Amino acid sequence: MQDWKVGKWGWRKGRLLAVLLSIVPSFPLSAQDYRAQALRILKTVPLIDGHNDIPDAIRQRGGLDSVDFAVSQPKLMTDIPKLRAGAVGGQFWAAYVPVTTMDSGPHPAVYALEQIDLIKRLCAKYPRDLAMAYSAADVERNFRAGKVSCLIGIEGGHAIENSLGALRMFAALGVRYITLTHWRSLSWATASTDTARRGLSAFGRDVVHEMNRLGILVDLSHVNDGTMSDALHAARAPVMFSHSSARALTHHARDVPDSILRLVPANGGIVMVNFNPGFVSEVVRVYEDSLEPRARALKATGTDSAATRDSLKAWQARAPKATLQQVADHIDYIRRVIGVDHVGLGSDFDGITQVPVGLEDVSKFPDLIAELLRRGWTEPDVQKVAGLNALRVLRAAERVAAELRREKAK
DSSP, X not given: OHHHHHHHHHHHHHHHHHHHHHHSOOOOOOHHHHHHHXXXXXXXXXXXXXXXXXXXXXXXXXXXXXXXXXXXXXXXXXXXXXXXXXXXEEEEEEEEOOGGGGTSSSOHHHHHHHHHHHHHHHHHHOTTTEXXXXXXXXXXXXHHTTOEEEEEEEEOGGGGTTOHHHHHHHHHTTXXXXXXXXXXXXXXXXXXXXXXXXXXXXXXXXXXXXXXXXXXXXXXXXXXXXXXXXXHHHOXXXXXXXXXXXXXXXXXXXXXXXXXXXXXHHHTOEXXXXXXXXXXOHHHHHHHHHHXXXXXXXXXXXXXXXXXXXXXXXXXXXXXXXXXXXXXHHHHHHHHHHOGGGEEEOOOBTTOSOOOBTOSSGGGHHHHHHHHHHTTOOHHHHXXXXXXXXXXXXXXXXXXXXXHHHHHHO
């Protein structure tokens, strides 16, 4: 009986403590506390960024011999010290292929091969910090070894030059996603800049099916709504939007409308939020759109190019700024519409000329994670948006590819 009384009194004390805790307000964590929590979380899961253009940025500066990636590069948004400070665990490096290669210069396929070569040589040059990854398992293994995974994504479906054979060879080289178009439409897929309402052609569907069989993710950033819808209905494997945001918040053609977002869960895909200011801030988008007619008007007056450039610089200096918080708004919005399992991060660093305040380079990823925590995100949900969702999509693509190969072998 005495033991029961002690137990009962202990139970009463516990109840009293719970009541007191519910009455006494808890002290909010500081920004520094949230950032420390974010860094702790990023030690448990690899942060995977869906799109970074450092390969082309290095190429434009003269190649690997012209850039020491191991030291801080003030004019670049990405280097190894920044990657380490940002707790980045995996990075899709964009093998960007300019649309101009469709008309002149090297063949698009050759340009893509050169970009892939640069990515692989970059990774091999810094083996203490970087390691190639071709699967979800590779990313996890590299993360345990303390290395940043290098994944390859081709930006621009014109790189395959309408050849499924070329597509298969890119798969053999380790390409893990291909953005179906860039800013210009192809005969088989329509870009977001095109006013045409058509989507995928019959050959475009063949490309999607073959990408599924090869385990290459279908990237729908840069395509129009019709192509997004057609690909989502044609795909057997999850698709990705490697660097796109929510059009409901920023009415940019590069962003994803709600009608498309709602198709993503059934497909199992992922929307990786872009940091481009014009894609995350409606005020910035409107201001940027106003610059084009101003530039045309200046040129029409016959004003010399130096004066035109100075005027445009002055307008840009007065431009409104996007913020880290607005990027978090897009992540929040996509989670609210289609669920936390389908949202990720796709910065577009070194492919954008302006950045949100607070997200100036890859070292700032923990600050974005901290903002989500400040908004009440749970640690498991933060882990998903940081990298677990991207790993799930990679694994699913690998599984579907294996299934399709078995079906074809029967």
